Amino acid sequence: MGDGRRHIGTGERRARLALRQRLAGAARAGSPEEVAGSLVALHGTDPATVYLAVGARLADAARTVGETERALYEDRTLVRMHGMRHTVFVFPTELTAVVHASTGLVVAARERAALLKHMAAAGAPDAAWLKEVEESTLAALTRRGQATAAELARDEPRLKLQFVYAAGKSYEGSHTVSTRLLRVLGVEGKVVRGRPLGSWTSSRFRWAPAPEHRELDPAGAQAELLRRWLAACGPATEADLKWWTGWPVTQVRRALAAIGAQEVSVEEGTGYVVAGDAGPVAEPAEPWAAMLPGLDPTAMSRQHRDWYLAPELRPALFDGSGNIGPTVWWNGRVIGGWAQRADGEIVWRVLDGEGVGREAEAAIAAEAERLASWVGTARVTPRFRTPLERELSA
Structure with missing residues (x-):
């Protein structure tokens, strides 16, 4: 480049993705913790996505369910909590404080203010009453270790109180204090999702006390989160970073400056990598195929995806x-x-056959077999269904 910036082209970006996102065969990980650490965050809105994203990247996929459950619910080295864009993710537990300070504090304040406003409009008790209920609920959760909202309401009956939300509006509804309060406590970093009531595909979770973490300076936490993400996913544009974090562009720029991010050139314009990471990256030694789930962090990691x-x-x-x-x-x-059909068969379709021959088809078929072998008798229907998935699963 005439301006001194190194250009990182499509081929090298794909090579970085293959290696750093643990997708190429030789780059696969040995544990769910390694996968989560490499990706920074696993999208957790759909519970099955976490397991499917881990399984696609483990060297020994047969260990996917057992090892991921161990990490989430026994060792607690991974935690499911609210993060960027007010979305639920699974993070390495060591990042709890960073995520909370960098993205959770602003959302938490907004959520609590909204709850108090809606309760006041409905004639429900005031903030002092809610604080009493909150403290009692957290104490009950600590005693139980993990609990459903219904179990907590048996310990703290005031959680059952109902109030009307948006009375007289087209979207009027009735909420219980438990539903709204537990959500607020989640974004405040006081509670997290615990073990599900059903299998690993279940969307019904218990609640658990959040891991203890120290309070961090928000600007420093944003810099640390951005540094980790760029190391895993760079190069990325300013628009990519704003989209992934959900922060205003001024905060993205502040964090980029704080970590001394290095400018490079990409097809979309100016991209950024962590300092010293602009050098060439070789392609994986072997071709690779992958079957990634809906909402997979690699596919959803940025705004520019062409x-x-x-x-x-x-x-x-x-x-x-x-x-x-x-x-x-x-x-x-x-x-x-x-997609997965009702009988458990994994079916797939190539939509872009450019340069895809027998080698690719054999590799994809092998991935489908690998996926089916560890999913076993479980049936996975994505929470957000797409036209092709619906057609293939029919």
Whole structure:
């Protein structure tokens, strides 16, 4: 480049993705903790996504369910909590304080203010009353270790109080204090999701006390989160970083400056990597295929995606709200999608056959078999369904 910035082209970006996102065969991880550490965050809105994202990246996929449950519910080395964009993710527990300070504090203040406003409008008790209920609820949760909202309401009956939300409006509804309060406590970093009531695909979770963490300076926490993410996912544009974090652009720029991020050139314009990471990265030694779940962190990691996902594939692979469904990858680009049928069969379809031959088809078939072998008798239906997934699963 004439301005002295190194250009990182599509081929090298795909190589970085393959190696740092643990997708190439030789780069696969030995544990869920390694996977989460490499990706920074596993999208947790759909519980099955966490397991499917881990399984796609483990060297020994047969250990996916047992090892992920161990990390989440026994060793607590991974934690499910609210994070960027007010979305639930699974993070390494060591990042709890960083995520809370960098993204949770502002959302938490907004959520608590909204709850108090809605309760006041409905004639429900005031903030002092809510504080009493909160303290009693947290004490009950500490005694139990993990509990459902219904179990906590037996210990603290005031959680059962109902109030009308948005009375007289088209979206009027009735809420219980337990539903809203536990959500607020979640974004405040006081409680987290615990073990589900059902299998690993279940969306019904118990609550658990959040891991203890020290309070960090928000600006310092933002710098640390951005540094980790760029190390795993860079290069990225300013727009990518704003989209992933959910922060205002002024905060993104402040964090970039704080870590001394290095400018590079990418197809979309100016990109950023962590200092010293602009050098060449070789492609994986062997071609690779992957079957990633809906909302997988690699597919959902940025705003600009054309370098790994052709725009013409989006109508089939995304739902109406911009959530990506299950995808088939070949050497760093999305070429199709997959689904599981009612009988458990994993089926897939290539939508972009450019340069895809017998080697790719054999590798994808092997990944489908690998996926089916550890999913076993479980049936996985994505929470956000897409046109191709619906068609394939029918």
